[in-house]
Amino acid sequence: MSGIHGNARMRVVAVVCMLLFARAAPAATPPRLVELECPKCQATHWEIDHDYRGMDGYYEPYEKRVYECPNCRHSGTGYHVLEKSPPEFFLQPHPMYPMSQADFDFWVSVLRKHFPDHPMLQKLGSGFKPNTKLPTKPGLEEAK
Numbered sequence: 001m002s003g004i005h006g007n008a009r010m011r012v013v014a015v016v017c018m019l020l021f022a023r024a025a026p027a028a029t030p031p032r033l034v035e036l037e038c039p040k041c042q043a044t045h046w047e048i049d050h051d052y053r054g055m056d057g058y059y060e061p062y063e064k065r066v067y068e069c070p071n072c073r074h075s076g077t078g079y080h081v082l083e084k085s086p087p088e089f090f091l092q093p094h095p096m097y098p099m100s101q102a103d104f105d106f107w108v109s110v111l112r113k114h115f116p117d118h119p120m121l122q123k124l125g126s127g128f129k130p131n132t133k134l135p136t137k138p139g140l141e142e143a144k
């Protein structure tokens with residue numbers, strides 16, 4: 001028997017299953033900058049995470065997620081959320097979810113400070129900029 005072909009077939013089956021699952025599973029919500037407070041030492045640090053990670057179909061509260069504190073190295077749950085970037089931040093420029101230049105600049109400064117190597121910073125001003133216009137309302141234009 002040819003083990004190589006068997007393996008290849010298994011790999012194809014696995015990939016097809018993953019694609020089917022990815023399609024059936026609800027998509028993750030957009031990533032957000034999240035400021036977390038350590039339950040042990042109360043130091044704060046920032047993570048980029050999703051409200052809904054879209055992995056196994058249920059919502060895991062931030063307090064039940066495992067993070068590691070850069071200050072005391074506590075690795076575990078119980079982190080308290082202090083602040084989160086708006087969900088539309090990483091989606092800019094988004095046609096339906098605009099953002100003011102001031103809000104955008106504030107969150108860019110947080111991103112730059114805590115994630116200086118983040119790839120979105122390379123796209124600032126070109127691919128990554130706020131949609132500062134009001135969302136277009138389809139219906140209204142057509143009614144004229």
Ligand SMILES: [Zn+2]
Pocket residue numbers: 038039040041042043069070071072073074
């Ligand atoms: Zn800590």
